[in-house]
Amino acid sequence: MDGIIVKAVGGFYFVLVGETVLKCAIRGKIRRRLGQAMVGDMVDVRPAGDDEGVVEEILPRRTKLTRPPVANVDRAVVVFAFKRPEPSAALLDRFLVQAHAAGITPAICFNKHDLLDNTGADICTHYENTGYQVLQISAKTGFGLEELAGLLKNHVSVLAGPSGVGKSSLLNALRPGLKLQTGAISHKLRRGKHTTRHVELIPIPGGGLVADTPGFSSLNLPPLGREELGGFYPEFGKFTPQCRFSGCLHYREPGCAVKEAMRQGFISGRRYQNYVMMLEEVIESKRR
Ligand SMILES: Nc1nc2c(ncn2[C@@H]2O[C@H](COP(=O)(O)OP(=O)(O)OP(=O)(O)O)[C@@H](O)[C@H]2O)c(=O)[nH]1
Ligand SMILES: [Mg+2]
Ligand SMILES: [Zn+2]
Numbered sequence: 292m293d294g295i296i297v298k299a300v301g302g303f304y305f306v307l308v309g310e311t312v313l314k315c316a317i318r319g320k321i322r323r324r325l326g327q328a329m330v331g332d333m334v335d336v337r338p339a340g341d342d343e344g345v346v347e348e349i350l351p352r353r354t355k356l357t358r359p360p361v362a363n364v365d366r367a368v369v370v371f372a373f374k375r376p377e378p379s380a381a382l383l384d385r386f387l388v389q390a391h392a393a394g395i396t397p398a399i400c401f402n403k404h405d406l407l408d409n410t411g412a413d414i415c416t417h418y419e420n421t422g423y424q425v426l427q428i429s430a431k432t433g434f435g436l437e438e439l440a441g442l443l444k445n446h447v448s449v450l451a452g453p454s455g456v457g458k459s460s461l462l463n464a465l466r467p468g469l470k471l472q473t474g475a476i477s478h479k480l481r482r483g484k485h486t487t488r489h490v491e492l493i494p495i496p497g498g499g500l501v502a503d504t505p506g507f508s509s510l511n512l513p514p515l516g517r518e519e520l521g522g523f524y525p526e527f528g529k530f531t532p533q534c535r536f537s538g539c540l541h542y543r544e545p546g547c548a549v550k551e552a553m554r555q556g557f558i559s560g561r562r563y564q565n566y567v568m569m570l571e572e573v574i575e576s577k578r579r
Pocket of ligand 1 (some may be wrong): 406454507
């Protein structure tokens with residue numbers, strides 16, 4: 292029987308087969324041949340007993356994210372909060388790059404819209420005209436939730452982002468009766484408390500699976516070439532053909548149309564700054 296691993300705990304894999312979940316061991320031979328199975332893996336299962344089974348085969352992965360670790364998602368939603376905790380554009384842009392590198396087009400979701408007051412420009416402005424779908428929502432009031440539900444429907448998705456931004460709360464709001472554990476923000480550190488400990492795929496009403504994941508506060512870049520990075524910034528695409536040099540890294544080259552577009556305000560300076568930070572990291576890692 293075919294199924295999908297929805298949870299992995301204590302050496303067992305919980306496999307959703309149709310409407311039921313089987314607690315499965317994995318055959319040693321398969322483990323040795325294919326390495327660890329991960330949540331999201333499509334597997335062949337031989338039932339053994341009422342709610343148990345054995346994983347006989349892991350099917351080839353269509354996509355693989357390493358942080359959070361999940362296979363076969365076709366949609367990645369990077370979740371940040373408008374406030375509590377304060378959003379980090381550097382971490383957000385890093386996550387977007389990671390998703391692109393894994394072949395997944397990410398969307399951005401800013402939660403806790405209810406905490407937003409009208410003082411100053413908010414983080415959303417950096418993602419205007421980038422091509423990314425940007426959702427503003429509140430798990431607390433339900434604001435914007437339908438748009439999120441529409442984005443996730445009939446897909447296998449992952450919610451990824453720092454601890455405390457409300458990933459589990461969003462899933463609880465999307466699926467009435469679901470009671471994932473959520474945690475208050477630490478007042479002293481103004482950070483989340485790492486409430487969710489495991490990746491878990493949750494079925495949502497209307498069809499689709501969404502992975503709730505543990506929050507992270509840093510992210511290494513995947514291995515990539517320096518010339519690849521610009522391709523992971525969708526808003527650069529319109530300008531790169533006008534760069535003086537083909538293969539322009541939009542870094543120190545003269546006649547760079549991307550830098551010019553940034554100066555003229557068509558590309559967010561913050562987004563560009565994060566690009567340079569990541570580019571330097573890629574260049575540096577190749578030197579070592
Ligand atoms: N004001 C407000 N608070 C929210 C909202 N969504 C979640 N929270 C609160 O934010 C805190 C953290 O929520 P969680 O859902 O546990 O966050 P998480 O992203 O799952 O965190 P980890 O599991 O640690 O990665 C809880 O106290 C929630 O009640 C929202 O839309 N508005
Ligand atoms: Mg959580
Ligand atoms: Zn350039």
